[in-house]
Each structure stands twice: as structure tokens, then as C-alpha cells.
Amino acid sequence: MLEPVSAVTIQLGLAALYSLARPGSAVSREAQVVQQVANDAVNSVERSWALFGRKASAISELSALANECAHEGWDGGDARPIDPQAVSKAIAFMRALPDSLPLPEMTAEPDGAVSLDWIRSRNRLLSVSIGAGDRLVFAWLDGSDRGHGVARFVEGVVPARIVDGIAAIMDVRDAAVRAA
Amino acid sequence: MLPSGLPEVVADDEPLARFLMSSSQFNALMVKPAAYMPSAKDGNTSVFRHGAEPRESLLEIAGTHVVGERTLHGVAICTAQQVRASELNVVAQEPPPRHANITGWPVVANDPEQTKAQQKERALLIAQHAVLVRVPR
Numbered sequence: 171m172l173e174p175v176s177a178v179t180i181q182l183g184l185a186a187l188y189s190l191a192r193p194g195s196a197v198s199r200e201a202q203v204v205q206q207v208a209n210d211a212v213n214s215v216e217r218s219w220a221l222f223g224r225k226a227s228a229i230s231e232l233s234a235l236a237n238e239c240a241h242e243g244w245d246g247g248d249a250r251p252i253d254p255q256a257v258s259k260a261i262a263f264m265r266a267l268p269d270s271l272p273l274p275e276m277t278a279e280p281d282g283a284v285s286l287d288w289i290r291s292r293n294r295l296l297s298v299s300i301g302a303g304d305r306l307v308f309a310w311l312d313g314s315d316r317g318h319g320v321a322r323f324v325e326g327v328v329p330a331r332i333v334d335g336i337a338a339i340m341d342v343r344d345a346a347v348r349a350a
Numbered sequence: 351m352l353p354s355g356l357p358e359v360v361a362d363d364e365p366l367a368r369f370l371m372s373s374s375q376f377n378a379l380m381v382k383p384a385a386y387m388p389s390a391k392d393g394n395t396s397v398f399r400h401g402a403e404p405r406e407s408l409l410e411i412a413g414t415h416v417v418g419e420r421t422l423h424g425v426a427i428c429t430a431q432q433v434r435a436s437e438l439n440v441v442a443q444e445p446p447p448r449h450a451n452i453t454g455w456p457v458v459a460n461d462p463e464q465t466k467a468q469q470k471e472r473a474l475l476i477a478q479h480a481v482l483v484r485v486p487r
Contacts, residue, residue, distance in 0.1 A: 287384075292478045307468035
């Protein structure tokens with residue numbers, strides 16, 4: 171049976187890894203290999219922590235938004251409460267976003283959907299609406315260029331049109347990004 | 351003339367106030383497009399024919415007709431001309447006094463997602479021009 175791993179255990183393990191990865195301590199060929207492996211492991215752990223922390227913070231923000239907009243008329247008019255299924259899909263969408271892309275800002279929409287926004291400037295932005303269904307609605311403004319579209323979000327894969335759109339709006343190079 | 355004393359036709363240069371009840375509806379740069387999306391119930395976006403000033407009367411409208419027990423976080427101001435340039439319209443709709451609706455949002459028959467995608471693009475067009483008035487808390 172699996173047992174929970176305590177933070178102390180993890181920290182001890184990491185301390186050992188850091189010790190192995192320390193430069194200049196390897197002499198033999200075998201020791202150099204061990205040092206390289208430890209280095210790779212440390213880099214991987216640090217990268218995962220940075221990404222997980224970033225996405226965890228965005229997901230926590232989304233949960234707060236869901237609470238704020240959980241009641242009918244949250245906008246002072248007749249807005250529908252934010253849809254819990256839309257929130258779940260928005261979380262799945264953010265988890266599936268390629269690591270090289272910035273995370274969005276988020277807000278609720280009057281129909282209960284979640285709006286994820288990448289805003290570079292007033293006239294350079296892309297907005298994705300996530301409702302309870304699998305079809306994502308998006309629109310963008312890029313100077314005098316503008317447009318809209320609908321794409322399917324299935325099996326945790328962010329549609330390429332949206333990935334490319336975010337990369338273009340946010341000036342992210344190397345956007346032939348792998349799905350997280 | 352309407353009961354509020356305003357003309358029935360909303361002039362192009364009239365400012366329109368959209369009350370923002372969530373701080374997530376704007377950021378340091380701009381009012382987000384979602385703030386202008388139409389209601390799922392009547393298909394319109396509710397605004398009031400008022401500019402950023404006088405601030406007291408703007409906040410009085412919000413307090414009397416919109417806010418209730420909620421918190422007003424900001425007000426988005428655009429002009430009727432900016433709405434019309436986005437291929438939408440503004441129509442006076444009283445009561446309450448000074449109330450108007452942004453109307454003419456596109457609808458694609460039997461395709462709610464395409465409908466919303468087109469509406470979202472129009473909302474982006476308005477939002478890029480909107481001026482944010484922050485409400486001190």
C-alpha cells in the first residue's frame with residue numbers, strides 16, 4: 171500500500187540530490203555520470219515546482235472567482251451564476267496549456283462561462299470563453315486585424331489555433347509548444 | 351423626450367456607463383471584453399447614459415439601480431459612437447431613468463457557439479476604447 175510522503179522526507183531527498191549535483195565534487199567517470207543525472211533531476215524538480223506553483227496560483231484565483239460569481243445577478247443585472255462545469259473545464263484547459271505560454275487573466279461572463287484573457291495591450295488581446303460544453307469560443311484583436319472562432323477542447327489538448335493565437339498575441343517565440 | 355429629460359435617440363457623442371461589480375472585469379490596462387457581453391436572458395447589454403463626471407451622480411445611479419448589496423468596483427465608460435462603430439446599436443430603455451441597452455448583437459441560427467464568438471469579437475471592439483473609472487473602497 172502507498173504511504174504518504176512527508177515534506178521532511180522530500181526535503182531530505184532533495185538535499186541528497188543537491189549534494190550529488192554540486193559541481194566540482196565528481197572525479198571518476200561514474201561519479202560524473204551520477205552528478206549529471208542528479209543535475210538533470212534537480213533541474214526537472216525545480217522546473218516542475220515553478221510551473222506547478224504558477225498554475226496552482228491561477229487555479230486558486232479561478233476558484234476565488236467562482237465563489238465571487240456563484241449567485242444569480244452577480245453583475246448587478248441578470249447574469250447567471252458561474253457554471254461549475256465551466257470552472258472544471260477552465261482548470262483542465264489551464265493545466266493543458268503548453269508550459270511556454272503565459273497564463274491568462276480570468277473573469278466570469280453573464281451566461282455563466284469563464285473568460286480567459288491574454289492581454290498584451292488594449293488592441294492586442296485574445297479572449298477564450300469556456301462553458302460547460304466541449305466547444306471553446308474565442309476572439310482576438312491584433313491592431314487592425316481581428317477575428318473569432320470556435321474550436322473543440324477534447325482529451326486535454328488545447329486546440330492548435332488557440333495555442334498559436336496566444337503565442338502570436340503575447341509574442342511568445344518557440345510556440346511549437348508541447349502540451350503540458 | 352423621455353421621463354429623465356433625455357432625448358429618445360441616444361446621440362453618438364453620449365457617454366455610456368457600464369457598472370462593474372467584480373474586480374476581475376478589468377485590469378490595470380483596460381476593461382475586459384466580458385464586461386460588455388450581452389445578457390443571456392434578454393440578449394442586450396445594460397448601460398446608463400452618463401459619463402465619468404459628475405462622479406456623485408454616477409455613483410448615485412449605481413447605488414439606486416444596480417449595486418444593491420453588492421460592491422461596485424469600477425465603471426466602464428465608452429461612447430455611443432464607439433458602440434455603433436462595433437456594428438451594434440444603443441437604444442434608450444427607461445425606466446430606470448437614463449437607462450439604455452446595447453442592442454443588435456449578432457445571432458447565428460442554431461449555433462450558440464458561433465453566435466457567442468461573433469458577440470465576443472464585438473465586445474473586444476468596444477472594450478478596447480472603454481475608459482475605466484475606479485471606485486475607491
